[in-house]
Amino acid sequence: MGDSGSGVNVVAVLMRRRIPQIVCGLFGLVTFLCYFSDHPVARDIYLTVTLDYWQIIFAFSLIVGAISYVRVNLRGVERGVDRPYRIVSLAGVFLMPVLAAVWGIKGGSPFMWVFENVQVPMQATVFSLLAFFVASASYRGFRARSLQAAILLGAALLMLVSRSAIGDLLWSQIPEAAEWVRNTPAMSARRAILIGIGLGSLTTSVRVLVGIERTWLGGDK
Amino acid sequence: MSRLEARHWVFLGLFLVVLVSMVLQVDLGVTVSDDSRRMHDYLESLPPGSTLLMSFDLEASSLPEMRPLALAIIRHAVSRGHRIVGVALLAEGTGIGYRLLEQVGREYGKVYGEDYVFLGFKPQYIAAMLSMGESIKQTFPEDYLGRPYDSLPVLRRITNYAQIDGVISLADGSLTTHWIEYAGNQYGVRVSAAVAAAMVTTYDPYLASGQLHAMIGGLRGAAEYEQLIHRGGSGLRGMLAQTTSHVYVIVMILIGNVAFFLGMRKRRAG
Numbered sequence: 001m002g003d004s005g006s007g008v009n010v011v012a013v014l015m016r017r018r019i020p021q022i023v024c025g026l027f028g029l030v031t032f033l034c035y036f037s038d039h040p041v042a043r044d045i046y047l048t049v050t051l052d053y054w055q056i057i058f059a060f061s062l063i064v065g066a067i068s069y070v071r072v073n074l075r076g077v078e079r080g081v082d083r084p085y086r087i088v089s090l091a092g093v094f095l096m097p098v099l100a101a102v103w104g105i106k107g108g109s110p111f112m113w114v115f116e117n118v119q120v121p122m123q124a125t126v127f128s129l130l131a132f133f134v135a136s137a138s139y140r141g142f143r144a145r146s147l148q149a150a151i152l153l154g155a156a157l158l159m160l161v162s163r164s165a166i167g168d169l170l171w172s173q174i175p176e177a178a179e180w181v182r183n184t185p186a187m188s189a190r191r192a193i194l195i196g197i198g199l200g201s202l203t204t205s206v207r208v209l210v211g212i213e214r215t216w217l218g219g220d221k
Numbered sequence: 222m223s224r225l226e227a228r229h230w231v232f233l234g235l236f237l238v239v240l241v242s243m244v245l246q247v248d249l250g251v252t253v254s255d256d257s258r259r260m261h262d263y264l265e266s267l268p269p270g271s272t273l274l275m276s277f278d279l280e281a282s283s284l285p286e287m288r289p290l291a292l293a294i295i296r297h298a299v300s301r302g303h304r305i306v307g308v309a310l311l312a313e314g315t316g317i318g319y320r321l322l323e324q325v326g327r328e329y330g331k332v333y334g335e336d337y338v339f340l341g342f343k344p345q346y347i348a349a350m351l352s353m354g355e356s357i358k359q360t361f362p363e364d365y366l367g368r369p370y371d372s373l374p375v376l377r378r379i380t381n382y383a384q385i386d387g388v389i390s391l392a393d394g395s396l397t398t399h400w401i402e403y404a405g406n407q408y409g410v411r412v413s414a415a416v417a418a419a420m421v422t423t424y425d426p427y428l429a430s431g432q433l434h435a436m437i438g439g440l441r442g443a444a445e446y447e448q449l450i451h452r453g454g455s456g457l458r459g460m461l462a463q464t465t466s467h468v469y470v471i472v473m474i475l476i477g478n479v480a481f482f483l484g485m486r487k488r489r490a491g
Contacts, residue, residue, distance in 0.1 A: 047351070047352070047355060050347070050348050050351050050352075051348050051351065051352050054345050054347075054348045055344065055345055055348060058344060058345050104367075105315075106341075106365060106366055106367050112315075112316050115313075115316055116316050116320075119281060119313070120281035120284065120313075120316070120317075121281075123280065123281040123282040123313075124281055124282055124284050124285060126282065127282030127283065128285070131235065131239075131466065132231075132232045132235055132236075134470065135231050135232070135234075135235045135466075135469065135470050135473055136228045136231045136232065136473075138470050138473050138474045138477070139227075139231050139473035139474065139476065139477045140228075140477060141477075142474045142477060142478075143477060143478055143481045144478055144481075145481075153474070153478075156474075157471060157474065160467045160470060160471055161467070161471070163418060163439060163441050163463070163467065164441070164460070164463050164464035164467040164468070165249035165250070165251050165460050165461070165463075165464045166464055166467075166468065168250075168251060168252045172252075175252055175254065179254070179255075182421070182422060182425055183425065183429070186422055186425070187422075187425050187426055187429060190422060190423070190425060190426055191426050194426060
């Protein structure tokens with residue numbers, strides 16, 4: 001009994017942790033090395049990995065996402081939580097693939113008609129609402145509580161003025177002052193952040209490749 | 222006045238400001254920035270008949286800002302006699318890109334398939350960028366309308382980026398970064414961009430380092446570009462709404478600060 005239990009454990013560890021780690025490490029290493037090589041074989045491998053396998057993995061991730069979305073919303077409909085919205089949402093999820101499968105997704109198809117006449121206006125409307133929240137938030141939250149906050153506020157006001165037509169009318173140097181803010185302090189900060197992100201990504205990638213980072217496998221459970 | 226009511230007044234005020242500005246339709250002139258002039262000079266410097274790959278990396282939500290930008294760039298390129306190969310690496314850019322190219326094509330009497338073409342959408346943008354570097358035909362065997370690649374005269378001599386004179390990414394997000402990293406750095410194609418105002422600072426370091434050749438941004442960028450090409454559009458028309466709404470936000474910030482300091486003084490006195 002104990003033997004069969006430990007056997008199951010070994011298989012479970014192999015399937016859940018070791019094999020994904022080996023596959024990940026191997027593919028990561030091969031892709032990394034092939035990126036720097038101009039050899040035809042290396043290029044073929046690189047393109048096969050990036051073009052074919054990537055697309056296949058993406059397709060499967062879409063299936064997982066779609067199933068999860070449908071399950072969550074069906075459960076919501078059963079429980080009566082936001083039922084009308086969830087029904088409309090599910091109708092959209094089922095309708096669009098049907099339209100695409102029957103009439104295609106090319107220009108002028110029913111699929112594109114729904115996209116252009118339903119999704120585009122809805123998204124533009126939702127995004128436009130952001131302007132109202134920005135106005136409200138600026139009134140309530142953008143306050144010079146400290147020196148740092150005052151500097152931030154000053155820079156924000158300068159950018160707001162420079163991105164409208166009054167900047168030019170008020171003083172011809174305003175657009176140049178805004179350019180200086182963009183090109184000197186803002187860019188320095190941006191570069192520092194980008195370098196930090198780059199180093200962080202590099203470190204995490206190496207940790208994943210050598211198997212130290214295991215959170216993507218569900219942690220150490 | 223409760224907080225909720227105050228917020229409603231702020232919303233109503235902004236709505237009225239934008240509504241009146243849009244109704245008035247006053248074209249405000251703007252000073253042309255170096256960034257816009259650089260993009261303009263770049264398209265001017267290309268010999269007529271050059272092929273530009275325009276990538277519609279945008280979503281419907283940013284259309285009010287991105288549409289004027291895209292139209293200004295496409296109009297300039299088409300008026301200079303450049304040929305355009307359109308693609309979309311975000312699904313929502315597909316219908317948008319086709320519509321915009323069709324609109325400008327009609328305006329200038331250009332023929333689809335000969336002067337411009339739209340190849341449609343390809344998922345997984347990094348894979349698509351790398352794939353186009355090897356073979357555009359393999360990546361897009363047919364165009365958006367389902368016509369085979371080889372049947373389109375504009376694509377006849379185009380195999381990969383080597384025959385493309387430049388990529389222009391019309392983006393409201395971070396996809397331009399991938400164009401720079403994969404198409405620009407790996408295949409040596411010249412990458413430029415027209416981006417949403419919120420993304421301008423993201424690309425400033427790339428512009429300064431020369432990895433991004435030229436960039437225009439936001440509604441103001443569109444207005445500046447429309448001035449440069451002497452063709453008014455929704456960029457210049459929208460500048461009044463943008464200006465008044467910015468002034469409105471500035472006034473709100475000032476009122477909020479005055480109220481904050483008065484409240485602080487009262488609390489100290491009490």
